[in-house]
Amino acid sequence: TADLRSDTLTRPTDAMREAMAWAPVGDDVYGEDPTILALQSQVAELLGHEDALFTPSGSMANQLGVRLHVAPGQELIADDLAHVLRAEMGAAAVLSGISARSWHANAGLLDVDAAMALAVTDGGAYQVGTSCVVVENTHNFGGGTVQPLEAMRELHRRAHERGMAVHLDGARLWNAHVATGVPLADYAACADTVSVCLSKGLGAPVGSLLVGSRAHMEQARVWRKRFGGGMRQAGILAAAGQFALEHQLExxxxxxxxxxxxxxxxxxxxxxxxxxxxxxxxxxxxxxxxxxxxxxxxxxxxxxxxxxxxxxxxxxxxxxxxxxxxxxxxxxxxxxxxxxxxxxx
Amino acid sequence: TADLRSDTLTRPTDAMREAMAWAPVGDDVYGEDPTILALQSQVAELLGHEDALFTPSGSMANQLGVRLHVAPGQELIADDLAHVLRAEMGAAAVLSGISARSWHANAGLLDVDAAMALAVTDGGAYQVGTSCVVVENTHNFGGGTVQPLEAMRELHRRAHERGMAVHLDGARLWNAHVATGVPLADYAACADTVSVCLSKGLGAPVGSLLVGSRAHMEQARVWRKRFGGGMRQAGILAAAGQFALEHQLExxxxxxxxxxxxxxxxxxxxxxxxxxxxxxxxxxxxxxxxxxxxxxxxxxxxxxxxxxxxxxxxxxxxxxxxxxxxxxxxxxxxxxxxxxxxxxx
Amino acid sequence: TADLRSDTLTRPTDAMREAMAWAPVGDDVYGEDPTILALQSQVAELLGHEDALFTPSGSMANQLGVRLHVAPGQELIADDLAHVLRAEMGAAAVLSGISARSWHANAGLLDVDAAMALAVTDGGAYQVGTSCVVVENTHNFGGGTVQPLEAMRELHRRAHERGMAVHLDGARLWNAHVATGVPLADYAACADTVSVCLSKGLGAPVGSLLVGSRAHMEQARVWRKRFGGGMRQAGILAAAGQFALEHQLExxxxxxxxxxxxxxxxxxxxxxxxxxxxxxxxxxxxxxxxxxxxxxxxxxxxxxxxxxxxxxxxxxxxxxxxxxxxxxxxxxxxxxxxxxxxxxx
Amino acid sequence: TADLRSDTLTRPTDAMREAMAWAPVGDDVYGEDPTILALQSQVAELLGHEDALFTPSGSMANQLGVRLHVAPGQELIADDLAHVLRAEMGAAAVLSGISARSWHANAGLLDVDAAMALAVTDGGAYQVGTSCVVVENTHNFGGGTVQPLEAMRELHRRAHERGMAVHLDGARLWNAHVATGVPLADYAACADTVSVCLSKGLGAPVGSLLVGSRAHMEQARVWRKRFGGGMRQAGILAAAGQFALEHQLExxxxxxxxxxxxxxxxxxxxxxxxxxxxxxxxxxxxxxxxxxxxxxxxxxxxxxxxxxxxxxxxxxxxxxxxxxxxxxxxxxxxxxxxxxxxxxx
Ligand SMILES: [Ca+2]
Ligand SMILES: [Ca+2]
Ligand SMILES: [Ca+2]
Ligand SMILES: [Ca+2]
Ligand SMILES: [Ca+2]
Ligand SMILES: [Ca+2]
CATH class of the missing domain: 3.90.1150.10 (Aspartate Aminotransferase, domain 1)
Structure with missing residues (x-):
């Protein structure tokens, strides 16, 4: 049988299991798990951001990211196939009171003009203000499509000009990087926060990370606890991520x-x-x-x-x-x- | 000066003020205000639904409507200029945990195929389900455009086939009716709940109504109190609505x-x-x-x-x-x- | 019959109705209703705060007040009979994500030590922080009891020492003032925000006000719209409040x-x-x-x-x-x- | 050094690490992880309930539990030192719109009369209804105190008589069981849902479970995904739980x-x-x-x-x-x- 339902199905290899088994651990809710700390540093550096935070799922990483940028009653925009709107169970509205609208995109490919036309940044006290644009790269429901770096750069520039943040749903950013050779940090430089998943193509059993500024990660840590994502000796899981980045990326x-x-x-x-x-x-x-x-x-x-x-x-x-x-x-x-x-x- | 900023600016005429001044009143939080009860019956009948509920604003009427149809974590869809998404301050997400996506519509005119293509009604336990489609008639940011009755009927039919409710934001449904001669009830028959405003073109100072089934209005009454919209001797305001329907509709x-x-x-x-x-x-x-x-x-x-x-x-x-x-x-x-x-x- | 179910049952007198009928009005969502503006100034001055905001209900005034002081995921504390916890339909949690705990108070009378013992202001990143204490004066479910001014002053002082705000639910503060002769502003000086109701003993048909700093009232105005409490020519209602303050307070x-x-x-x-x-x-x-x-x-x-x-x-x-x-x-x-x-x- | 800050600090032993390393796994978001399924069955059986659900944290297990019992705008009650109110960052309000009040309990010990006196189950449409009572056994901030079985039974009986559910925060129910010899299932029979933690005294690195009826667990699974708690090959973590139950409980x-x-x-x-x-x-x-x-x-x-x-x-x-x-x-x-x-x- 070929089980092609999803790349989340990947199971840890024996070598990865060995790496997990003997990982040093501590209490990560207290910020004391050495393997978690090491993985967070490694991923932050790979993506060229100040800091990172480990989460139990990609959804939680995305939800922490948009929470940082969008106050309750404000809005995020994304394409109408975006994972953050389609496959995270309405979490942004439920957990954070975030409103949303969407533009239509063929195969999930970023249409910067459509995104900018949709955004409302001069609505004053009578309209919802758009605080954040979400881009997904590669785009899951779009068919694994890679967002062109130039489009991401333009989006980032124009969003910032109008006072909006950009969150990159990079659950499969690894695939974009490997497919195009564009450095991970070049993609990640086009966003204020980025989520990446270890448990899809990389093959780790559990875990995602959010990266961004140190101040944002401090806030995200508090909200991670509030969302129920504080795990204790999570270094076991982080060790799988370290292994995957070394052996299963290329x-x-x-x-x-x-x-x-x-x-x-x-x-x-x-x-x-x-x-x-x-x-x-x-x-x-x-x-x-x-x-x-x-x-x-x-x-x-x-x-x-x-x-x-x-x-x-x-x-x-x-x-x-x-x-x-x-x-x-x-x-x-x-x-x-x-x-x-x-x-x- | 011609103040054309909005039709919400209308002020009560002297005759309307007289009608308000001498309205019989009671405590509407207890359901005992006779003028409110009479207006609710009148508007329910005009729109051909079982019951109605008076609210302090059109936003609250819309928000109660969508609350009835969409559970927290589920989704509504609307066009990207819709008042419910653009001008109600993200209330659906904040008050009710409702997620949203939008289709693009020229001049706000309903594109039934676009709406139906956007809806997700087979997402199972892994995707947000679309529970409600919102239509606005006339469409404010679309430029006061009238939705064709046939399009509304088709939307209603296809939405129901797929298990979705329809909410009609009819803040200016009066204008659609007067412009086309289509009976109010014909438009309202295309929706499970309808909001209408007294304080815009009709010229009343304050107040909107939600109409729908008796069971829905009972639930909406509880949520109206939770939203802070329970008013006491509101018959004063309802009297203006009665006057407006008699004298200022045509x-x-x-x-x-x-x-x-x-x-x-x-x-x-x-x-x-x-x-x-x-x-x-x-x-x-x-x-x-x-x-x-x-x-x-x-x-x-x-x-x-x-x-x-x-x-x-x-x-x-x-x-x-x-x-x-x-x-x-x-x-x-x-x-x-x-x-x-x-x-x- | 003597209808003693509630003082919300009060109906406007003929003289009050006359005052309402001829009130000058404008669009209060745009901040242009002269009677609303005058009433807001009058009540702010009476209570010795910078500014005031008119709302359709006492619940909404309370909910706007606590929203200003307590971020989502933080906590308010109140006595276990408090209107804000018992009779506002869980609104603080639903509308604002505010957590709560309560102390027990005989007849609703303020027990400052109990309140202070309950508050957690050193919880760091691992416990909910108490951001606001709510006091109700007079206390509805406590049996209309008056909170002693000295207790309110002590609460205010000790809450501020620990970085907490105080919201005074003064739906019936008028009664406390008349019963004791203590100036309204003396009570109101013990809180950062105060709600007062026009539609209870004062006899107006509809309306409450929140008072506080100018900056707080600006924020509250935006949230009032989000909660669906933006009313248009609300001066009709405010005129009843003006009349009540002049003729029906003593x-x-x-x-x-x-x-x-x-x-x-x-x-x-x-x-x-x-x-x-x-x-x-x-x-x-x-x-x-x-x-x-x-x-x-x-x-x-x-x-x-x-x-x-x-x-x-x-x-x-x-x-x-x-x-x-x-x-x-x-x-x-x-x-x-x-x-x-x-x-x- | 003796690190006595918390029993969450426990680290997996070598034998536990071996058990984790070779656990069979699958995609638990699809319900296909055999070790997760086995652990869920084992814990459900131990506690005498129909089914169980694995979660990344005890907070999430508690939050899923109360979510099942309390609709937005309804209320839970707990003692004023309860973990669910004090140490879960206001999650019940933020995630689920759940209001709360608390009774005072010495050393966290259950006072059934106080709980019952606080509950409001006849509030009709004008007061918050109390839908759930939360009991914590052993009680963390109460000092690890054990709730007497008789008190729990009485609470359960009287709560059900008045239409309220009981959620047992059993993060350390293992300790109560070992201290008293009362079977786990006897405690768990006093509640509609129970949370238990693997990562405290039991010594597993990560994970908690919620137990309850099959219908409740199905709903909880959807909400777990919405909260960001869906993990993929989580069997690695479940294997630690299995090991702990066999070797580290007594x-x-x-x-x-x-x-x-x-x-x-x-x-x-x-x-x-x-x-x-x-x-x-x-x-x-x-x-x-x-x-x-x-x-x-x-x-x-x-x-x-x-x-x-x-x-x-x-x-x-x-x-x-x-x-x-x-x-x-x-x-x-x-x-x-x-x-x-x-x-x-
Ligand atoms: Ca994702
Ligand atoms: Ca995997
Ligand atoms: Ca008007
Ligand atoms: Ca009140
Ligand atoms: Ca009254
Ligand atoms: Ca542990």
Whole structure:
């Protein structure tokens, strides 16, 4: 079976488990876990920000980030497929009283003009003020698309000119970096805060980090406790992150290559299902409606043949490559997907 | 001076003041104010719903409406100029933990396909579910535009098919009714809850109502108290509403005619400032950028010549007709606006 | 019938109605209603604070006050019968994310040591910090009891020493002032913000005010809009407040005298039902359990004989004197209550 | 050094680390982590409830529990030292809009009459309704005190009679069980939901569980994701919990014995500092004010001599025994504390 439902499925390797087992730990709620402190420093430095904070999930890292920038009753804006609006269960409104509006973006790709046109920064006391723009790179529901660095720079500049902060949802920023060779810090320089996840392509079992200024991280630490994210001897988890950054970052290129290979195979069979040029990293989204399939039927059919994926709405399906998927599984997936799209459902 | 900043500026006439002065009253927090009860019944009947609830503001009526339909952590969707998202200070997130996304709509006009494409109703336990679509008719920031009844009916049908409620922000539904002749109840039949305002074109000093089912109004009454909107002998205010419905509803046609007259005058001078066919009711939005004006400079210039308006963002200005603006003031406004758009700023 | 359920039941007199009818008005959301502005100035001056803000209810005035002092995730403390905790529907938590704890107070009377012992002002980043103490004067569920000025001064001093603000719920501060002769400003000097109600003993139909510093009132104005409390030509309501302050303030003494008279009559019959010395103003609470009554049965029995009251929990009943209760109704109430407490239920 | 600041400081032993390293894992956000599932079943069974849910912290377990029982705008009640009100950063208000009041309890010991007197269950539409009573056993800020089973049973019965739920904050329920021999399930039968912590005395690095009905746990799973507590391959952490339950539960008796030994030593020197009979488990609270010490000076003094503790307010200090404190450290602590309390500061 090829389990391509998500790259969150990655499991720790034996070597990673060894690293975790013997990590020095302390009480991180008191800021005394040495492995957590080391990982936070390492990730802050990688991303070129002052400090970092470990969190139990990417959602919590994002929610802490936007909390720092947007007061209750103010607004964030994001594209209408953004994870922070679509897949975090309304947390920004519930936890922080943050209002939101969204612009439409094809394949999640950043449209700076649309974002700037949506923002309201002169609303005075009678309109909601837009305090923060969220960008997601790579973009999950957009199909793993990479945001161009130039667009991110322009967004950052124009947002700051109008007094808005930028939060980068970088759950898969690692994939953008590996796909393009752009240094992580160059992307991260386009945002006031950045979240990154250890538990997706990197292959760690649990954990994300928020990075930003020292003052912001101090505030975020208090809010992390309030959100219930204060963990004690979390160094066990951080050790997996250290291991992943050393040993499992560059290999994301293999996931991208495998995903691209399947995209090309499917496109060769049925060009309206996917454009390989739009498959930037490890996520393959197929449009199965033109072939007469509903998303749920298609996923059921692939599942019967040992290829697990995810229905994204009624017409699209998603397959995600990761550490636990090898070449043989990839070949099998290519065969199954190619075969199914070429059938009329 | 012609004060065209907003139709909320309307002041009670002497006859309305007499009606208010002698209204029978009781304690409405206990549900014992006879004038409130009578107005609630009258408006519920006009709109063809079971019951109604009086509120101190249109914002509170809208916020009670969406509260009924959307649980904390769930989502409402609306167009990106909607009053409920733009001008209610993020209340849905703050008061009710309601998340939001928006579709883009030209002049606020309802795009049912865009709304339906945005909604997520199959997200399961991992995505925010869209529980409510908000429609605004007439649309304030859209320029007083009237939503076609057919579009509202289609929205209502398709939303219900997918398990979503519809809330109609009908602050100026009176204007839509007078402009088109469509019965109020026909519009209101396209929504589960409807808010209407007494204090805008109708000319009452204070008050709005929410209408909907009896069960919904009972819940809304409790939440009204929680929001701080429980008023005691509010019948004084309701009497103004009764008076306005009897004496000041049909005259909205005068506001529309005056507004249209000025739209035509401006368009005759400078066709890129406004399309009179897009001016449906009492709100005139001019695009002043093509004439070289910034919105704020233009408003300053009209103000110096006794015509008060409102800058809507950097390039547009708004002028609103209402009870306290007569033909002479309208002629003056037409002269000033025509003159200014024909100058290069 | 003597309707003694609450002093919120007061209805405007003819003279007050005349004053309301002809009040000059403007759009108060824009800060342009002259009668609102005049009333706000008058009340601010009466209470010795910089500025005031009109609100549709006492709950909203209280909720704006505590919002100013307590950030989300911080705490207010109050006695366990306080209106702000018991009768405002959990609004502080819902609207502002404010946590709370309570101290126990006999008859609502302020126990400064208990309040100070409860407060946590050295909790650092691991405990909730107490940001505000709320005092209620007179105390509604405490039975209209007056807080001693010295206790209020001590609370204010000790709270400020520890960095906490004080909010005074002065819905019935007028009654305290009339009962004791202590100037309103002396009470109000013991708090950072004060709410007062026009619609209870003062007899206005609708409205309350929050007073405090100019900076606080500016913030409160924005939050009032967010809470849905922005009203347009609210000067109609403010005129009733002006009238009440001029003509109906000193007469609260009559309510106090009548309430005391009934307290004495009941106590003469049955000393365990009430201690007249604990009846400070216009609220009479009787302990009916010793006479064998349940509160609800007792209220049913008085109601059958034309005396309406309110069951406060299982053993106590409440009767409130106000503008619309005269000597004859008072005599009748005394007869009925005396008779019923002397019967075994 | 004896680090007695908290039992959260416990670090995993080598044997526990081995167990963690080789735990089978899956994606727990999808409910597919076998070790998480096994631990949840084990703890649910131990506590006699249908199901359990793993969380990153005890705060999150408590917050999910109260969320299930209390709708926004309703109320929970707890004693005024309760962790849920004092040490969870106001989370119930922020995350769930839950209002609160508190009763006073000596040493945190449950006073059922006080709790029942505080609850309001007949408030109708005008008062906050009390939906949940929270009990903490053992009681942290009360000094590790054990709640008598009979009191808990009475509370449960009387709360249910009045329509209220009971949530048991059982972060240290293990200690109560070991101290008294009362089965865990007997305590847990007195509550609708129970939280327990693995990372305190039990010695696991991270994790807590909420237990309750299957329907409640399903809801809690959705809210856990919203709160940012969804972790992926969390089985690594659950394996530590399994190990702790097998190997490190009964040894809590050693902590209790050591703590009691020090309590007696101190009391023998200075009887007003502590009553050994009130020291039930692993937490020693000393009243140092009678000896002339401030809490912060005392903690500084013990710290200089290698005994780390925690200042609880201005007059009390806390020392907590746990897995990483042995007999020698205990003897040293006894010597230091005895010496210091016998000095005049
Ligand atoms: Ca994310
Ligand atoms: Ca993983
Ligand atoms: Ca008006
Ligand atoms: Ca009050
Ligand atoms: Ca009244
Ligand atoms: Ca631990």
């Amino acid at each position: 290999r994301l290129a293999d996931d991208h290559e495998r995903c691209q290979r399947v995209a090309r195979a499917v496109a060769a069979t049925r060009g309206d299902a996917v454009d390989p040029a739009a498959v930037h990293t490890n996520i393959l989204v197929l449009h199965v409606a033109p072939a007469g399939w509903s998303a749920s039927d298609f996923i059921a059919a692939t599942g019967e043949r040992g290829v697990l994926g995810y229905a994204m709405g009624p017409e699209h399906v998603r397959f995600v490559w990761h550490l636990d998927v090898d070449d043989a599984q990839t070949d099998h997936a290519a065969a199954v997907l190619t075969d199914l799209v070429s059938q009329q459902a | 005259r909205l046609a005068d506001d529309h005619e005056r507004c249209q007259r000025v739209a035509r005058a401006v368009a005759a001078t400078r066709g890129d400032a406004v399309d009179p066919a897009a001016v449906h009711t009492n709100i005139l939005v001019l695009h002043v950028a093509p004439a070289g004006w910034s919105a704020s400079d233009f408003i300053a210039a009209t103000g110096e010549r006794g015509v008060l308006g409102y800058a809507m963002g950097p390039e547009h200005v708004r002028f609103v007709w209402h009870l306290d603006v007569d033909d002479a003031q309208t002629d003056h406004a037409a002269a000033v606006l025509t003159d200014l758009v024909s100058q290069q700023a | 007469r609260l003494a009559d309510d106090h005298e009548r309430c005391q008279r009934v307290a004495r009559a009941v106590a003469a019959t049955r000393g365990d039902a009430v201690d007249p010395a604990a009846v400070h103003t216009n609220i009479l609470v009787l302990h009916v359990a010793p006479a064998g009554w349940s509160a609800s049965d007792f209220i049913a029995a008085t109601g059958e004989r034309g005396v309406l009251g309110y069951a406060m929990g299982p053993e106590h009943v409440r009767f409130v004197w106000h503008l619309d209760v005269d000597d004859a109704q008072t005599d009748h109430a005394a007869a009925v209550l005396t008779d019923l407490v002397s019967q075994q239920a | 040894r809590l008796a050693d902590d209790h014995e050591r703590c009691q030994r020090v309590a007696r030593a101190v009391a023998a020197t200075r009887g007003d500092a502590v009553d050994p009979a009130a020291v039930h488990t692993n937490i020693l609270v000393l009243h140092v004010a009678p000896a002339g010490w401030s809490a912060s000076d005392f903690i500084a003094a013990t710290g200089e001599r290698g005994v780390l503790g925690y200042a609880m307010g201005p007059e009390h200090v806390r020392f907590v025994w746990h897995l990483d404190v042995d007999d020698a450290q205990t003897d040293h602590a006894a010597a230091v504390l005895t010496d210091l309390v016998s000095q005049q500061a």
